[in-house]
């Protein structure tokens with residue numbers, strides 16, 4: 001007898017009725033999602049992650065999404081230089097929580113699919129149907145060099161990931177013994193037990209931004225994370241992006257939910273929030289780390305005109321290294337989140353400069369406002 005039912009519908013709903021799922025993004029990596037030198041930046045220590053997960057679970061947040069990062073980006077803080085491995089991190093947090101979904105993020109080219117399949121089955125049993133998988137194909141060459149693994153040509157990464165996910169799903173679903181013969185992977189007499197918790201499988205998500213990445217998500221995943229859902233505060237822009245993704249999925253006879261990410265700086269007054277945003281993201285930006293991130297995408301003052309480079313660098317810092325900043329009073333932050341929900345976005349992974357210091361205020365002030373507007377159920 002299972003402790004709870006875990007249908008795919010239950011898993012996608014994260015076992016609750018919140019229209020807008022709210023989670024925490026990036027807490028397993030030092031500095032989280034804020035490339036800043038401010039001393040209160042996030043440590044990502046296990047003790048802090050555990051305290052955060054317990055607090056978030058009790059406050060009714062829906063998920064935690066880590067970042068699979070193996071090497072820091074340099075700069076004064078060596079941004080992301082300290083990171084906890086995501087599957088083992090997820091297992092620890094699933095054991096310590098009761099309600100929330102916890103994702104593990106896996107680089108398909110670095111993990112054998114049968115090992116990943118079994119690790120996630122184990123995590124799924126520990127969390128009784130609450131584990132999710134973020135499949136990433138890799139984009140950071142320096143990181144792959146460290147493993148002695150060559151990053152494949154861009155679209156081939158997704159062709160490889162297709163075989164990888166087909167094997168993972170087969171290991172979760174197929175009874176008996178099976179062989180697999182692909183272009184990249186050949187496996188003999190595979191047997192994989194137990195199957196995931198309940199009569200279903202872990203949630204699958206992907207966040208590829210290229211055409212190949214989006215097509216992969218549409219073919220295989222339950223959730224697609226987009227770094228920018230149109231212009232997030234403009235309802236029409238977000239709604240158009242969601243409609244485009246959903247229509248493309250329907251063409252394949254599939255359904256997919258659109259998620260996004262953002263940074264939150266929420267304070268009692270707009271002035272306080274604006275000042276702190278400037279202080280963290282701009283005045284104390286870790287420019288060396290930002291240069292390191294851009295260099296990984298081959299964006300340097302040598303590859304593009306200097307003026308364009310400095311504009312891009314500033315834009316990247318101002319947009320919290322790739323996530324819309326929700327900056328303001330609880331009223332304003334709640335209003336903006338309600339807007340993206342009305343646009344059809346199913347959920348958002350939020351980051352905070354210091355999650356433990358700031359998430360309680362967000363949960364106390366913003367969540368009840370979202371419940372009043374019907375975007376979330378009262379907790």
Ligand SMILES: Cc1cc2nc3c(=O)[nH]c(=O)nc-3n(C[C@H](O)[C@H](O)[C@H](O)COP(=O)(O)O)c2cc1C
Nearest residue numbers: 067068105136138139207208209210213225227261
């Ligand atoms: C919400 C979100 C989470 C991501 N998590 C990771 C991660 O943990 N590790 C990683 O190497 N890349 C991560 N990425 C990068 C994507 O997987 C993807 O490689 C990137 O968006 C580039 O898209 P493309 O692969 O389609 O070119 C993430 C992106 C987003 C928007």
